[in-house]
Amino acid sequence: MRDKLYTRREWIRNLCLTALSGSAISLISSCGKEEVEDFLQKHFLEMTREEKEALITRLEARYLKKYGRKFKVSAQEAIPDTLWGYGLDLSRCIGCRRCVYACVEENNSSRLKPQSQWIRVIRLKKGSLVDLENSEHYYNPDLVPEKDFLYMPVQCQHCENPPCVKVCPVHATWKEPDGLVVVDYNWCIGCRYCIAACPYRGRIFNWAEPNVPSDQWNTSVHYLGNRPRMRNVVDKCTYCIQRVRVGRYPACVEACPTGSRKFGNLLDPQSEIRYVIENKRTFRLKEDLRTEPKFYYFFEA
């Protein structure tokens, strides 16, 4: 009788103790106040309004301390009845990369070590428009456009069926009601599965703490957008969520010297993007994957 008790309960207990000692090791870590706050921070979508406000106050104070600049962090929600769509006129894009650098400045992307850019402009041979395998990412002629080439800027396409959202193991990225695919940088665990899943290279990893000169911070930021990121999390183009949710054009649209970039509300028949879809010859990148991007490349009719 006693022997029987030994054996059955025994290994259960052995097992429990093994598990306990294992978890104790993982709990040993440095515990500053900020680390604890970060560690315990809830998922953004599960926060109440009050919790979000407290979080923003906390972040603004921290950014002031850390970067010496007074940030204004917004958590503005989606405007009702909006679905943001983008248009890009390939017959006008000259590949000058003004959009790339405007984006970097607007969105507080790391300038160097690592260099982080949300827009990548690729150069393609005329006559083979979607032959991405033969694209050139590092073209650097004296002048653009060049005679035999056309240029295709690619950034997050804000898919209606985003594969990146599907694969994220922790719901750290999701599609907002206005169609923007966003990341909670405080929830991302940095597994980079979303980058593997993205067919457009729309997602960028912060391989280290972003490097932004202190006088170059854009201090008008959105929690789900251009606020300062931390190392080892994924970020991406948000169509400038901090701008479009107050009705402003994204930075790349304003920077484009040829006016190739168009933006608007897909639900508004009067919007610029709806005009593009109705009057121009549009296509979306890798439509065969059925990701349903809300980013329309177009040509003059």
Next chain:
Amino acid sequence: MQALRETLHETWRFYRKTLTLVLTGTREYYLWCLLLLSIMFLGLLFYLPQVYTGLITTNMKDQVVWGLYIANFTYLVGVAAAAVLLVVPAYIYQFGPIKEIVVLGELFAASSIIMALLFVMVDLGRVDRFWHMLPLIGSMNFPNSLLAWDVIVLNIYLVLNLLIPVYLLVKTYYGKEPNRKFIVPLILFSIPMAVAIHTVTAFLYNGLPARPFWNASILAPRFLASAFCSGPAIIIIVFQILREYTFIKLEDRALFKIAELMAYAMFLNLFLLMSEMFKEYYSNTVHIASLKYLYEGLHGKNALVPWIWVGTAMNLIAFVIFLFPAMRKRLSTLNIGCILIIAGVWIEKGPGLVIPGFVPDPLGEIYEYMPNFTELFISFGIWATGLLIFTLLMKVAIPIASGEFSHAKYIEERPASDWQ
């Protein structure tokens, strides 16, 4: 109440005894553990800067976001899954000689899973937020994310592979017959679980239409076939070492039986590879780019080409060795075959699977990834951790299995103070 206290006492005693067993050993044993510990320490020295500076300390970039860590992870999941190859004949066909080593094989599987999980952990950028992935406490994206599936099945498999052998060993220690009604269902359950961990790991890659190299339905079968080569190959080598250095007895017959199963698995593996090659090369669509990069280089970039050809050659030679009973039934050739398979499958399914998936990247860029010292030493550190865990497990399991270490024996020799 009395019974509970007695149980606790005995549990504590058992712990103390195993601890003593683990802490005492021969000179070779100490040296071996010391070697593993120093490699682990070295790995830790490289890991800390990776955590505090960021993954910029590795050679992974936005073009190739997974590297050596995930390659090792994939390989080790396969190795762990292969324990089932021992369980099936032992329990279903009642093949005696293998039965003796199943417990050890399962402990090996558990060690492999721990290594696989560690490789995921070091690959995670924010290991501090690991709890976000836990069900209930965190926010697990189940059933959408295959990574969530993988976490679940790997952990179930880990628990099974600790539970079953530990249960059997504790029973043996106390000289009791195991409760078959309890353990046989678990053992049978571990068979589909072994298939599941590797299938889910394959689906992890398979489900990404953005990466045509992985988005081939043949991937899961290929994973299983190659796992059933590499896993047993390692086990054959490990058991020969154990046979050499411990008093465990193991018939050659068991090794040859495993080798026979490996021959079938290798045939299947090569056949599936050939099917994949045919489909890609005959249809020659844009989706061939990654395969071309792997086997012949793309736009002059060919860092993986020598590796994959060496790996493929190793697999082919090993297949020939295992094909002929005369060769697989001779320890010298068997061991050569096993080592060829271990290395060959590692190349094919580690770096040869993970890296080309990212080359060229979705916008056609080619970044030639090669791991740097950080990644190498952290990987060595994890392999050393796994080996150390396995060594310690063996240090207890083998004496129990061989009867050297048992309750009966202990009561005979117990110091008087022990019953106080």
Next chain:
Amino acid sequence: MQLVLLVLLLFLMEVPSSSLARQTSEGFPVPPPPFKQGMFPCSNCHASMELNIKKRELRDEHTTIRLNHAETMRWCLDCHAPRNRDRLRLYNGQLVEFNRSYLLCGECHGNILGDWKAGIHGKRQGYFMGGKRTYLLCVHCHDSHSPRSKPIKPEPPPYRPGDKENAR
């Protein structure tokens, strides 16, 4: 009030000309046309000059202007109103202000004018919804006398993944 000022300030930084944008009679908020310093109003000089409608090469003034815009079929006074140089002249003889020059351009480039009105050809800045916005005129990007766009220097390419700028 502060917010308005802030918005205004942001605007000034973003688009230098936007603060001066004025609604045209068609309702387009356009910034002033890009006149060179001291050029406008043209009547400053032309009011006292005698009208010479003969097509000829200009030797004393406007010598830098090279007409490269269907130059064989037109010259200055086809577009600039001969008797009121502060205005442009449409084909039907109607005079329009310089900030409505799109009407003149649209006489030949009707489709493009349609796109421009919809915000597709050309560039709009500021707020597409709610706040202030600016629609650039055709002449902000195209030299009306030589409208073909000139090549420009591109911004530098990204660093390659293996470059030291991407490592620690």
